[in-house]
Amino acid sequence: VLSLNRPKAANSLSRSLARALNESLYQLGKDEELRVLIIRSVVPGIFCAGADLKERATMHIKEIPHFVAKLRSISSAIYDFPFPTIAAIDGAALGGGLEYALSADLRVASTNAKLGLVETKLAIIPGAGGTQRLSRIIPRHIAKELIFTGRILDGTQALEYGLVNYTVPQNETNDAAYQRSVSLAGEMLSAGPVALRAVKTAINRGVDVDINTGLAIEAACYQQVLVTKDRVEGLAAFKEKRAPKYIGE
Structure with missing residues (x-):
């Protein structure tokens, strides 16, 4: 705060x-x-x-x-x-x-x-x-x-x-x-920290450009979350029906 x-x-x-x-x-x-x-x-x-x-x-x-x-x-x-x-x-x-x-x-x-x-x-x-x-x-x-x-x-x-x-x-x-x-x-707070950062970047950087450029920005941001430990944890938590424990990596 x-x-x-x-x-x-x-x-x-x-x-x-x-x-x-x-x-x-x-x-x-x-x-x-x-x-x-x-x-x-x-x-x-x-x-x-x-x-x-x-x-x-x-x-x-x-x-x-x-x-x-x-x-x-x-x-x-x-x-x-x-x-x-x-x-x-x-x-x-x-x-x-x-x-x-x-x-x-x-x-x-x-x-x-x-x-x-x-x-x-x-x-x-x-x-x-x-x-x-x-x-x-x-x-x-x-x-x-x-x-x-x-x-x-x-x-x-x-x-x-x-x-x-x-x-x-x-x-x-x-x-x-x-x-x-x-x-x-x-x-x-239940969202993945890296995902929050990436989606904010995708929206802020993509909103004032043409749709194709915006989609390219979204793709680049998606790539950032694709390689994270949090993404793996999110899938595991979904499969095991439990709350995920994200670490921001």
Whole structure:
């Protein structure tokens, strides 16, 4: 679990938080024991409020493109993370906060969550991948409407628009989306670790190319699992009618 915890600034993306996120993703990506990564906030009512606008106001205009490029690279690091990722949205995910949630493989929101790419309200545009990822998750004309207007959706509306996989009623501890994400992650733990990595690569790399290239990517990913000990274990467990014991090899 990767937890955001900057309560005094609504988890807004400062230089220091960006560095911490980048380092955490790098270190977690090397963890061979990890199977699924949940990204959440431990600040009640907030997932991530986007860029730290107070800090941004102190930056020289020449510094801003470099900083936004760093935020964009973190978005890509989430998207390219080796294992499945789930964004547990138990509060406001606005601007860059939503862009990071969009970079995750799956999203779970509480009914009281607030989701929106609000940058046009500030006379800028989403700069950490929002224009590209939202328009690949939902129909392009809907994505344009949401970005053009800077509209903020609650969890129920986000599900209706297709932004999230699940919406759950918020609970007394304000972590309903996180609890549902843990349950969702648990469903994946019975899968072969190498298979999870390979199928994520096949989908991510194949979705934006022509079907023949996509099939070639799938074939290459299938070859990776074909030679694993886990594949042999899976067949043996099926034959012996028992739960498999995968080791990630």
